[in-house]
Amino acid sequence: MGVPHFLVIPYPVQGHVNPLMQFSEALTKHGCKITFVNTEFNHKRAKNSVGGLDNLKEEGMRFVTIPDGLDPEDDRIFVSIKTNMPAFLPKLVQDINALDADNNITCIVATMHMCWALQVAQKLGIKAAFLWTASAASLAALYFIPKLIEDGIIDSEGVQTKKQEIQLSPNMPVMDAEDLPWGGFANKFFPHIVKEMKNLEFGEWWLCNSTSDLEPGAVSISPKFLPIGPLMESDSNKSSFWEEDTTCLTWLDQQPPESVVYVSFGSIAILEPNQFKELALGLDLLKRPFLWVVRPSNDNDKVNKAYPDEFHGSKGKIVNWAPQKKILNHPAIACFISHCGWNSTLEGVCSGTPFLCLPFFSDQFLNRLYICDVWKVGLKFDKDENGLVLKEEIRKKVEQVLENGDIKARSLKLQELLVDKSVKNSESSKNLEKFINWAK
Ligand code: UDX
Numbered sequence: 001m002g003v004p005h006f007l008v009i010p011y012p013v014q015g016h017v018n019p020l021m022q023f024s025e026a027l028t029k030h031g032c033k034i035t036f037v038n039t040e041f042n043h044k045r046a047k048n049s050v051g052g053l054d055n056l057k058e059e060g061m062r063f064v065t066i067p068d069g070l071d072p073e074d075d076r077i078f079v080s081i082k083t084n085m086p087a088f089l090p091k092l093v094q095d096i097n098a099l100d101a102d103n104n105i106t107c108i109v110a111t112m113h114m115c116w117a118l119q120v121a122q123k124l125g126i127k128a129a130f131l132w133t134a135s136a137a138s139l140a141a142l143y144f145i146p147k148l149i150e151d152g153i154i155d156s157e158g159v160q161t162k163k164q165e166i167q168l169s170p171n172m173p174v175m176d177a178e179d180l181p182w183g184g185f186a187n188k189f190f191p192h193i194v195k196e197m198k199n200l201e202f203g204e205w206w207l208c209n210s211t212s213d214l215e216p217g218a219v220s221i222s223p224k225f226l227p228i229g230p231l232m233e234s235d236s237n238k239s240s241f242w243e244e245d246t247t248c249l250t251w252l253d254q255q256p257p258e259s260v261v262y263v264s265f266g267s268i269a270i271l272e273p274n275q276f277k278e279l280a281l282g283l284d285l286l287k288r289p290f291l292w293v294v295r296p297s298n299d300n301d302k303v304n305k306a307y308p309d310e311f312h313g314s315k316g317k318i319v320n321w322a323p324q325k326k327i328l329n330h331p332a333i334a335c336f337i338s339h340c341g342w343n344s345t346l347e348g349v350c351s352g353t354p355f356l357c358l359p360f361f362s363d364q365f366l367n368r369l370y371i372c373d374v375w376k377v378g379l380k381f382d383k384d385e386n387g388l389v390l391k392e393e394i395r396k397k398v399e400q401v402l403e404n405g406d407i408k409a410r411s412l413k414l415q416e417l418l419v420d421k422s423v424k425n426s427e428s429s430k431n432l433e434k435f436i437n438w439a440k
Pocket residue numbers: 013014015016018133134135237240264265266267268269293320321322323324325340341342343344345347361362363364
């Protein structure tokens with residue numbers, strides 16, 4: 001009999017591909033076999049994604065592709081991907097199993113918006129699990145949608161109906177409606193989220209990239225929640241869609257310890273031109289070096305690169321895409337101006353770096369709440385009446401966070417707690433073993 005063989009399918013964005021890759025690496029260390037499914041579109045973008053059906057007999061991790069059925073210029077959001085992809089999966093599973101007859105697929109793992117795959121698994125008689133790539137608290141918020149509607153706190157469109165603070169469970173922090181993961185979204189997505197929650201039921205486990213050290217209340221909401229994080233298998237993001245600019249590591253080597261402000265907003269968020277300008281000028285006001293990731297891509301090229309004429313940038317380095325985990329663990333880094341995506345949040349807390357939070361959408365507001373009010377390892381920016389974080393506010397908050405010894409001390413303490421917990425007998429390691437044994 002073969003080893004447990006997982007077919008893993010991420011929703012094709014960087015914030016899902018990265019944690020699923022970390023998860024897959026953790027499974028291969030336990031002797032499992034992984035077939036990692038990228039869309040054809042993303043396979044061409046992903047660096048280091050080698051493979052194809054020919055390599056399926058080998059041990060470890062292999063990559064295969066599936067068409068998303070869209071034209072190159074189409075908008076690749078979950079609504080369209082969901083329409084086109086399910087038809088291709090049964091044939092892919094069949095082909096893999098035929099080629100790998102001694103080691104058929106034992107379990108399918110999918111991330112949010114790809115849970116149609118869990119339904120396919122059930123039809124094919126294969127086990128299925130769901131990997132939630134954001135915080136357990138945001139999964140808890142989705143889990144409680146029916147109750148929030150029943151209690152009259154939100155309506156069936158996800159809109160808050162009465163002004164009141166929300167506490168999802170007694171051990172979770174009190175939040176505002178804007179902190180709910182769909183709060184910042186156009187509500188046209190809310191029905192899709194509700195539908196997806198039904199698909200989640202096809203997954204036996206809801207694996208969370210978190211631990212009870214970070215979110216004690218949230219991970220115990222339902223026995224289905226299985227915390228297996230933080231997934232930090234390696235210090236590189238092997239599946240980057242952009243080429244990492246490693247010159248920033250040499251540049252960091254030349255900067256004084258704890259001097260550099262690292263600025264990055266993940267793989268999706270786009271700064272409005274005015275906010276981009278304020279940020280550029282705010283960084284100029286700092287009396288310290290900064291490392292700023294300004295992503296190149298067709299959609300934000302014009303917006304993001306509108307540097308104001310007054311911008312010098314003489315103390316900074318700007319790159320298209322950085323080796324973020326290595327950066328955050330570099331001794332020259334002082335703090336992290338972040339959009340609070342969950343991966344960046346975990347990478348920041350695991351490196352003991354204080355945060356300055358500039359959330360854009362979805363779970364990022366709730367992650368900010370944990371960073372600033374629960375773990376108290378960062379500060380939030382205040383916005384002006386036009387919703388902008390002004391350059392002076394940026395300068396002031398960077399100074400404040402760096403002068404605050406308590407924030408740094410708590411960051412280091414949290415880091416120590418999480419890194420210590422990565423040892424063999426931690427809750428997450430035990431849960432991962434439990435999961436693998438279930439999949440056998
Ligand atoms: C998305 C959502 O936006 C986020 O809210 C959700 O929590 C996860 O999915 P994204 O916006 O890309 O993710 O942010 P994040 O979760 O932080 O993931 C970005 C990943 O890209 C991180 O693993 C980070 O290390 C990596 N990255 C980012 C780089 O490797 N280099 C960079 O220059 C920037």
